[in-house]
Amino acid sequence: MTGADKSQRRDRGASAPGQRAHEVGQIPITNGVRTGQHDGVAVEASARPRPTPALHERIGQVLLTEGLITxxxxxxxLNAQRLAYAPLGTVxxxxxxxHEDHMTMVLSAHLEIPVADLKHLEVDAEVARLVPEDFAxxxxxxxxxxxxxxxxxAMNDPSNLMVINDIRLITGLPVAPYIAAPSDILLNLTRIHDMHPRLSVAAKTLNESRPQAQTDRVMTLELAKVTSSSPAVEIVNLLITQGLRDRASDIHIEPQKDYLRVRFRIDGVLQDMAHLPSATGAALSSRVKIMAGMNIVERRRAQDGQISVNVDGRELDVRVATMETIWGEKLVMRLLDRGRSLITLPQLGFSQGAYHEYHRLLHSPYGMMIVSGPTGSGKTTTLYASIHELDSQVRNIMTIEDPVEYMFDxxxxxxxNKLADISFANGLRAILRQDPDIILVGEIRDRETAEIAVQSALTGHLVLSSLHATDAVGALLRFxxxxxxxxxxxxxxxxxxxxRLVRKTCDGCRVPYAPATEDIEFAASVGVAAPHELYKGQGCSRCNGTGYFDRIGVFEVLTLSDEVKRLVIAKASHAEIMTAAVAEGMLPLRADAWAKISKGVTTVSEVMRSVYII
Structure with a gap:
């Protein structure tokens, strides 16, 4: 099927009889034959099944037919499935x-099973606990x-009759299956099987078994015993497990004057998760340091370490950093989920024009493409999505990173590796001797790396890298x-x-509101009038009361046209280059942010927090 055929198929204006009209690339959801067993559960549509696809038709072919995959x-x-022994849809x-939502829609139509709308459905926690958490x-x-x-x-795979039979045996009840996206199921399981009761019990036990104040040497030996005890182990395991389930990027364990504070960084914002007795801090710090292969005795110097663990069947790397504060040793654990789904370029949040321009340039035979922004703005994610887009079968793609966060086939x-004297500059030199076509350099931090990267781009290689700068023109001036x-x-x-990364308004509690003064002023700053209605999240269990869930990128793409090149060579100012770029069609960060605000994707207050630009 050609791209034009797929586009025509997806752009049909009228819906078939009994079928709901839908957006480009979406599949109408079918509920199949509704019986009494499916009453009382919120579903996302009430359309009758379409004539196609037939139940025996393979799901891969369905996705091809609908133009959702190539x-x-x-x-x-299919190649990966043979190694992973996982359902094709999951792979x-x-x-x-x-996207998993599209996959859920396709499976619903394919199996004629309704979709449970878990974003708006209140799940009975008592009923949910009828099935053990690990099984669920x-x-x-x-x-x-x-x-x-x-x-x-609600099931990810309602066609799995063995699981349905197991649930019937566990609960003693016949099962009425619904289909739901995996992330929605896991989110509800995390809320229902909350860690706080178990954490409180373990912290109390650990507090009661703590060693009394003694000399440093004796204290260290006693801590080693307590650290290997069940409460310390359980608390650390609970925090890491809950952090992964809550989509946390970092776990902060912070000693305060009267308590030990635990915070998770979720969607870029730190949230209080637990307050534990102060006396538990030393034991937890020692437990984490033992797991990370760090020096348990050294508490004054900052240390770094790494832990590899398996949580809920997912491989997780935990990077640990410690630092002494006036109230005790502070720890930060960064969670790197090796098994997470890779975000693709279309999912990042580019505007249509910026996406097409970036995609076109990404397939250039040589040159350098830079992704800029502050720490935590998603630069690595954009770089990974970019190399995922490139054909690795006929080209030699090589990377030098700090660290490798996602492994590609x-x-x-x-x-x-500092111990082996492998820096970005040295690593890049070594890569150039490996006959590369495309090179990814995690970050350009110094002149030496910048010079080698520039020479690589000038000698026939496509170089992708990141740079710390406030905007695209600022990145040019950094060079x-x-x-x-x-x-x-x-x-x-x-x-x-x-x-930049901004939090998305939660779909589970999004409500309209009349624009406030700050909304009207922000719209005026980009030269437009605010609409009569904008959207915000009012807070729900899905978003933990924040009104936001997940994040999306705000972008500007600067193409080096002849005019921009002339200004760079002439050492023009930031304002002059920016004016020329906007005149040639570049959409600035602020304008892209407003486009997302006006569509209800995010809010002005969130943009003002994250997109700190003039």
């Missing part, structure tokens, strides 16, 4: 080929409620600050992306 993506997923979602997580199932003598159960990845000549910048750099 034949290349299907072939790649496609994990590879970023299709392993099989991605969530009991919803009792209905007409049946147990309504058919791409040669390496990471810096000048590093001592790179303007003519070299103009000759090597083909595009710069500046980006």
């Amino acid at each position: 034949e290349e993506q299907l072939a790649r997923a 496609l979602v994990n590879q970023g080929a299709v 997580r392993r099989n991605l199932v969530l009991p919803l409620r009792r209905d007409n003598g049946h147990l309504a159960v 058919h791409i040669n990845q390496s990471q810096i 000048t600050d590093m001592g790179i000549e303007g003519f070299l910048i103009a000759s090597s750099v083909i595009a710069i992306v500046a980006q």
